[in-house]
Amino acid sequence: MELIDVTPRVWARILAARNDEACLCCGDWSSGERAALTLYGGMTRTVSGQSVVAQIGQSLDGRVATESGDAQDISGKDGLAHLHRLRALADAVVIGVKTALHDNPRLTVRLAKGRNPARVVIDPTGRLPNDAGLLRDESARRIVIQAVDKPRPDDVEVIRLPRGEWISPAQILAALRGLGLNHVLIEGGGITIAQFLEAGLLTRLHVAVAPLLIGAGPTGLKTSPVPCLAEALRPKTEVYGLGSDVLFDCALAPEPPAQVLWPHRVRERPALRH
Numbered sequence: 001m002e003l004i005d006v007t008p009r010v011w012a013r014i015l016a017a018r019n020d021e022a023c024l025c026c027g028d029w030s031s032g033e034r035a036a037l038t039l040y041g042g043m044t045r046t047v048s049g050q051s052v053v054a055q056i057g058q059s060l061d062g063r064v065a066t067e068s069g070d071a072q073d074i075s076g077k078d079g080l081a082h083l084h085r086l087r088a089l090a091d092a093v094v095i096g097v098k099t100a101l102h103d104n105p106r107l108t109v110r111l112a113k114g115r116n117p118a119r120v121v122i123d124p125t126g127r128l129p130n131d132a133g134l135l136r137d138e139s140a141r142r143i144v145i146q147a148v149d150k151p152r153p154d155d156v157e158v159i160r161l162p163r164g165e166w167i168s169p170a171q172i173l174a175a176l177r178g179l180g181l182n183h184v185l186i187e188g189g190g191i192t193i194a195q196f197l198e199a200g201l202l203t204r205l206h207v208a209v210a211p212l213l214i215g216a217g218p219t220g221l222k223t224s225p226v227p228c229l230a231e232a233l234r235p236k237t238e239v240y241g242l243g244s245d246v247l248f249d250c251a252l253a254p255e256p257p258a259q260v261l262w263p264h265r266v267r268e269r270p271a272l273r274h
């Protein structure tokens with residue numbers, strides 16, 4: 001396991017590389033700084049024009065909240081700082097409407113240096129009220145992806161997409177690309193991440209594990225079950241010590257054929273609904 005050390009100078013280099021203003025190869029770095037360059041440097045590049053990273057923070061027993069819905073502070077302070085760095089490297093941060101309604105997250109960059117990404121909520125039936133905090137806060141571009149004609153405030157952009165059982169994650173990414181949003185962070189919750197993962201659209205999956213046990217409550221990723229371990233997805237994974245939390249950085253092929261990775265996806269699809 002590599003321990004990362006995100007010093008101000010290495011973070012400045014990563015942000016500059018993200019803006020095509022510097023390289024990541026030169027420089028005299030400590031081993032922790034080099035680990036940071038490796039971890040975040042991959043996110044400064046795109047594959048086929050887009051970078052799509054998902055991140056989830058969970059407990060040792062794989063939970064993202066208590067049964068009563070308390071989801072604050074699952075990640076330790078360094079896990080939270082990592083999340084804010086991912087936001088700073090993204091053009092857009094995407095969440096599902098359940099997270100928007102439940103957590104009312106700000107989705108801003110506060111624990112790292114960097115710009116606020118555009119906030120994108122996938123809200124197929126228009127459940128998110130127009131006075132939700134993340135729509136009202138004008139410190140970033142705000143976008144709602146919906147399948148209905150619900151009117152939104154003038155300064156909130158609407159992407160109207162058709163819906164079958166789900167809105168196609170590929171169409172969501174194409175629409176974001178059309179708005180110039182090429183570095184995308186899928187921040188949760190588990191249902192939303194699973195849609196992009198099972199469609200083979202994630203470049204990387206970050207699972208940050210914090211050392212606490214919750215015992216009950218919603219689990220993180222909600223992917224379709226595989227019948228036997230031989231069919232489980234086993235991404236190439238690097239492990240990083242963030243400080244308070246441990247990060248599993250999983251590399252995923254940009255567009256693997258879904259029938260290879262998820263042979264039971266179609267049959268098991270309804271199990272994703274919670």
Ligand SMILES: NC(=O)c1ccc[n+]([C@@H]2O[C@H](COP(=O)([O-])OP(=O)(O)OC[C@H]3O[C@@H](n4cnc5c(N)ncnc54)[C@H](OP(=O)(O)O)[C@@H]3O)[C@@H](O)[C@H]2O)c1
Pocket residue numbers: 055056057058064065069071074095096097098099100102103122123124125127163165166167168169187188189190191192193195218222274
């Ligand atoms: N620990 C973490 O890192 C973290 C991060 C984020 C959230 N959370 C926690 O996760 C929980 C919520 O997560 P969740 O998995 O239950 O829900 P979620 O992913 O936040 O939201 C899922 C909902 O978003 C809509 N949606 C997402 N993708 C869609 C698509 N492709 N097509 C159509 N609709 C789509 C659907 O809305 P409809 O239901 O309207 O159809 C879906 O039910 C909360 O407890 C929150 O605190 C934890």
